[in-house]
Amino acid sequence: xxxxxxxxxxxxxxxxxxxxxxxxxxxxxxxRRPLVSIENTKVGAxxxxxxxxRTNGGEIGWDDQSLQRMLADTERLTEETGYxxxxxxxxxxxxxxxxxxxxxxxxxxxxxxxxxTALHVSASPIVxxxxxxxxxxxxxxxxxxxxxTGIIVxxxxxxxxxxxxIDQDYxxxxxxxxxxxxxxxxxxxxxxxxxxxxxxxxxxHDGELVAWADGVTHEADIGGASQGHxxxxxxxxxxxxxxxxxxxxGEDDELYQDWxxxxxxxxxxxxxxxxxxxxxxxxxxxxREAVHEIIEDVGAETFxxxxxxxxxxxxxxxxxxxxxxxxxxxxxxxxxxxxxxxxEGWKPEQKQDTMHHLPVEMEIRADGTMSLDMEGTSxxxxxxxxxxxxxxxxxLWVSLTQxxxxxxxxxxxxxxxxxxxxxxxxxxxxxxxxxxxxAPWGTIMPAFQAVWENVSQGFFARGFREEVVTxxxxxxxxxxGGGTLMESMAQIIPDEVGDYFPVSPFDxxxxxxxxxxxxxxxxxxxxxxxxxxxxxxIEEWELVQWGTQYLSRQIKTDSAGHGKYRGGSGWxxxxxxxxxxxxxxxxxxxxDVTFSKAGMSGGYPGSTKYAVRAHDTDLADRARxxxxxPVGDTPPGTFEEHIDGDVTRTHRGNYFPKExxxxxxxxxxxxxxxxxxxPLERPVPKVVGDxxxxxxxxxxxxxxxxxxxxxxxxxxxxDLDEPATExxxxxxxxxxxxxxxxxxxxxxxxxxxxxxxxVADVVAGMYxxxxxxxxxxxxxxxxxxxxxxxxx
Amino acid sequence: xxxxxxxxxxxxxxxxxxxxxxxxxxxxxxxxDGERFEVTRRLLExxxxxxxxxxxxxxxxxYAVGSDRGRIVKCDCGQEFCxxxxxxxxxxxxxxxxxxxxxxxxxxxxxxxxxxxxxTRSGRASSPTSTPSTRSGSGSRRRTHDRxxxxxxxxxxxxxx
Numbered sequence: 029x030x031x032x033x034x035x036x037x038x039x040x041x042x043x044x045x046x047x048x049x050x051x052x053x054x055x056x057x058x059x060r061r062p063l064v065s066i067e068n069t070k071v072g073a074x075x076x077x078x079x080x081x082r083t084n085g086g087e088i089g090w091d092d093q094s095l096q097r098m099l100a101d102t103e104r105l106t107e108e109t110g111y112x113x114x115x116x117x118x119x120x121x122x123x124x125x126x127x128x129x130x131x132x133x134x135x136x137x138x139x140x141x142x143x144x145t146a147l148h149v150s151a152s153p154i155v156x157x158x159x160x161x162x163x164x165x166x167x168x169x170x171x172x173x174x175x176x177t178g179i180i181v182x183x184x185x186x187x188x189x190x191x192x193x194i195d196q197d198y199x200x201x202x203x204x205x206x207x208x209x210x211x212x213x214x215x216x217x218x219x220x221x222x223x224x225x226x227x228x229x230x231x232x233h234d235g236e237l238v239a240w241a242d243g244v245t246h247e248a249d250i251g252g253a254s255q256g257h258x259x260x261x262x263x264x265x266x267x268x269x270x271x272x273x274x275x276x277x278g279e280d281d282e283l284y285q286d287w288x289x290x291x292x293x294x295x296x297x298x299x300x301x302x303x304x305x306x307x308x309x310x311x312x313x314x315x316r317e318a319v320h321e322i323i324e325d326v327g328a329e330t331f332x333x334x335x336x337x338x339x340x341x342x343x344x345x346x347x348x349x350x351x352x353x354x355x356x357x358x359x360x361x362x363x364x365x366x367x368x369x370x371x372e373g374w375k376p377e378q379k380q381d382t383m384h385h386l387p388v389e390m391e392i393r394a395d396g397t398m399s400l401d402m403e404g405t406s407x408x409x410x411x412x413x414x415x416x417x418x419x420x421x422x423x424l425w426v427s428l429t430q431x432x433x434x435x436x437x438x439x440x441x442x443x444x445x446x447x448x449x450x451x452x453x454x455x456x457x458x459x460x461x462x463x464x465x466x467a468p469w470g471t472i473m474p475a476f477q478a479v480w481e482n483v484s485q486g487f488f489a490r491g492f493r494e495e496v497v498t499x500x501x502x503x504x505x506x507x508x509g510g511g512t513l514m515e516s517m518a519q520i521i522p523d524e525v526g527d528y529f530p531v532s533p534f535d536x537x538x539x540x541x542x543x544x545x546x547x548x549x550x551x552x553x554x555x556x557x558x559x560x561x562x563x564x565x566i567e568e569w570e571l572v573q574w575g576t577q578y579l580s581r582q583i584k585t586d587s588a589g590h591g592k593y594r595g596g597s598g599w600x601x602x603x604x605x606x607x608x609x610x611x612x613x614x615x616x617x618x619x620d621v622t623f624s625k626a627g628m629s630g631g632y633p634g635s636t637k638y639a640v641r642a643h644d645t646d647l648a649d650r651a652r653x654x655x656x657x658p659v660g661d662t663p664p665g666t667f668e669e670h671i672d673g674d675v676t677r678t679h680r681g682n683y684f685p686k687e688x689x690x691x692x693x694x695x696x697x698x699x700x701x702x703x704x705x706x707p708l709e710r711p712v713p714k715v716v717g718d719x720x721x722x723x724x725x726x727x728x729x730x731x732x733x734x735x736x737x738x739x740x741x742x743x744x745x746x747d748l749d750e751p752a753t754e755x756x757x758x759x760x761x762x763x764x765x766x767x768x769x770x771x772x773x774x775x776x777x778x779x780x781x782x783x784x785x786x787v788a789d790v791v792a793g794m795y796x797x798x799x800x801x802x803x804x805x806x807x808x809x810x811x812x813x814x815x816x817x818x819x820x
Numbered sequence: 821x822x823x824x825x826x827x828x829x830x831x832x833x834x835x836x837x838x839x840x841x842x843x844x845x846x847x848x849x850x851x852x853d854g855e856r857f858e859v860t861r862r863l864l865e866x867x868x869x870x871x872x873x874x875x876x877x878x879x880x881x882x883y884a885v886g887s888d889r890g891r892i893v894k895c896d897c898g899q900e901f902c903x904x905x906x907x908x909x910x911x912x913x914x915x916x917x918x919x920x921x922x923x924x925x926x927x928x929x930x931x932x933x934x935x936x937x938x939x940t941r942s943g944r945a946s947s948p949t950s951t952p953s954t955r956s957g958s959g960s961r962r963r964t965h966d967r968x969x970x971x972x973x974x975x976x977x978x979x980x981x
Contacts, residue, residue: 352852352854353852355857355876434850435850488877488878488879489876489877489878490856490857490876491830491856491857491859491860491861491877492852492856493833493834493860494833494838494843494847494848495848545880546833546836546838546843547836547838547840547843586927586928586931587931590926592836592880593836621933621934622933622934623932623933628879629879629880630879630880632926635927635928635931635932636927636930636931636932636933637931638930638931663928663929664928664929664930664931665929677930679930679934680934704880705880706880709880725928728926728927728928731925731926732925732926764915765913767915768913768914768915769913769914769915770913770914771909771910771911771912771913771914773914774914774916775910
């Protein structure tokens with residue numbers, strides 16, 4: 029079981045208290061809180077103005093409207109006209125294009141600047157080193173105007189939270205005033221996963237709310253039943269940790285004392301929590317300053333008009349890109365996600381192996397609009413893979429910004445150009461906020477493999493084959509956990525005695541990207557949720573994960589999906605535990621015991637993941653004697669050759685938290701991307717290069733690519749046997765003819781299996797669940813297999 | 821019409837011969853070549869032996885083409901699959917790798933799907949009308965064809981890519 033014991037007197041929490049100044053020094057006099065204590069004079073003046081206005085019955089929206097009225101008008105006008113708020117003419121843009129673009133650049137520059145500056149406030153390497161943060165600015169009604177670089181998955185999540193606050197009448201009830209600070213990480217109201225925490229700050233000018241700033245960081249830990257940032261252990265909201273549900277957490281530019289105390293006591297890493305929060309707040313205030321300066325320069329009316337036009341321009345940009353680059357039609361693909369928890373599950377309701385069905389139908393229309401329909405998706409469940417609608421739209425934006433909208437001009441205008449259908453009560457739109465939402469990426473990532481395939485087919489048909497992406501390796505195996513340093517280690521790091529250290533390296537952000545239709549995929553360097561992410565230096569992780577040490581990082585041979593253009597390669601690593609009193613580690617794995625999706629045009633998916641770990645080992649003896657120790661598991665099974673101990677190897681890649689003693693050893697691996705095209709069409713010199721670069725083993729290239737030769741491993745030299753290669757390629761072609769069957773034969777055989785229920789229980793269970801969720805899908809399935817109600 | 825440079829680039833894209841530098845600096849960034857679709861289509865027509873006009877590429881070897889029978893799916897080797905209204909996969913040969921040994925040809929041990937477990941009935945009785953798995957005669961193919969046609973008529977008005 030995970031432990032979060034804190035011992036000793038100098039804990040992270042105590043240091044956090046020093047940092048946050050929650051406690052008074054004995055010689056300090058109690059500070060009397062003035063009526064308006066905002067140090068920022070502009071915001072202080074705004075607060076007095078708004079207070080006067082509200083006292084006299086005024087509203088904080090534009091032209092003395094309520095925010096609810098503004099939101100209703102925006103939705104009505106957009107629905108009626110097809111243009112955002114009915115804006116048919118981009119007057120400001122047409123009048124002075126240079127000034128318009130300057131304003132956009134200035135605003136987006138402010139967001140990027142806020143991100144680049146504020147991340148240095150953070151202490152968490154996830155934020156500071158990997159850049160897992162993002163800043164957005166929204167209209168008063170909650171429509172995204174612009175977004176910074178970073179985890180751009182959050183283009184629309186803040187929108188949902190702001191609109192929820194407006195719908196709940198915060199402006200009249202809880203109150204929305206200058207200097208207020210709100211926080212949300214509730215996925216059901218607008219977030220991606222629970223460990224993404226938002227700070228939302230209203231921006232006022234002349235008594236009106238002119239915009240909202242929103243900053244989001246990915247936390248190392250938010251409390252919860254298990255350690256880590258993306259836990260696969262949880263079964264309900266009550267295990268997820270801290271939830272801030274569009275909560276007001278401060279006013280007058282200061283965080284409430286009770287909120288800060290809550291963070292100190294309710295997370296395992298209070299220092300990271302505290303400094304991440306300061307990072308978000310600092311960034312939001314930088315954005316607020318920038319907006320004030322822009323308004324001072326161009327006037328409030330110009331700024332307001334600009335924000336409206338920017339959203340409408342976003343809608344038009346989306347439509348024009350779709351028209352230009354995607355061939356109209358209806359595209360369908362399906363992804364699958366395995367969740368094998370029968371052996372690992374802790375709670376009775378989670379001890380089962382399941383598979384999730386993630387069908388995606390997209391309609392690309394000639395007018396540039398699109399729809400995305402996931403009818404037939406599996407139901408929500410007692411696990412942490414539930415993805416709220418906001419999570420799914422987040423996945424959509426982070427995908428579209430990489431393939432259609434990569435010039436940075438992405439905002440909620442794009443949202444208005446797209447219809448989505450995530451079935452209520454499904455994995456992709458749960459109707460129960462009491463579910464766990466800790467690891468929705470386990471649903472988002474496989475689901476968007478199908479989206480990318482659909483969009484890529486549209487690119488290819490239109491001639492833009494360089495934009496094709498066959499998919500990606502999903503970002504795991506994520507190693508997570510934590511522990512406490514032992515006393516002897518404290519002699520080396522005296523200040524850290526007894527401190528809890530989190531284990532949450534972002535190695536996982538460097539997976540193999542899928543091939544395009546013109547080249548191989550990027551090797552070990554891609555994360556679908558943050559195109560700017562990197563794996564971070566080993567030394568950086570070891571600085572904060574005091575009790576763990578890396579033994580290696582190396583290419584994972586044979587992980588890249590095969591094809592004429594191969595997928596990007598994955599990699600593997602080995603980690604050990606040293607100097608800890610207690611340490612628990614676990615691994616979330618995907619794709620686990622099944623492939624999520626195939627490659628394209630004859631290409632193959634990247635390999636699946638598995639698990640190897642060794643306990644009670646002789647690593648210390650090996651280190652003393654200078655003997656070899658495990659640096660990988662390539663080919664699989666070789667890990668055990670260099671370690672003696674209790675080795676556990678499972679085909680299943682995930683496992684729940686296990687106790688790791690000092691010198692226990694964990695293996696983990698990052699996956700390869702899918703390939704494009706027939707492997708036999710891959711030029712032989714490229715295959716030779718793959719062997720010499722250790723992307724593929726000689727055995728694999730012979731059986732898949734028909735390339736034969738001798739590999740001198742020491743000198744990394746592959747001596748090609750051309751006649752044997754020619755013969756092997758012809759033999760593979762012949763075997764294809766022999767081993768294949770007509771579609772009719774395949775169909776009849778499979779139909780009988782379906783009719784008899786002659787498939788694995790988890791597969792039958794997956795389809796039965798999808799039938800329960802969707803009569804339309806059940807009808808289509810039974811029509812296709814001509815079952816007349818029989819079968820599973 | 822695209823410029824000569826564009827045609828060279830498009831040909832290189834089709835042949836997989838474009839360098840990373842040119843791809844990164846000239847092809848991937850916006851704005852895109854407005855004539856890409858037509859240029860690609862024309863270059864592809866020059867590379868196939870058949871005379872049918874290519875309407876659009878479906879993958880590396882299949883095309884939607886015009887014919888006397890209307891729009892059809894045709895392979896660059898000349899094989900005609902079916903009408904564009906049908907799913908071409910229903911007219912292709914199929915190979916299923918199910919046994920672990922078949923997987924081992926492609927992926928090392930542990931790096932592929934869990935080998936098929938023995939089928940365990942999932943609580944629902946087998947269909948009493950199910951037929952022996954050896955059935956594969958022409959009558960069966962006829963019935964399959966009818967089933968698929970019926971399914972296509974009722975459900976598939978879309979283009980299958």
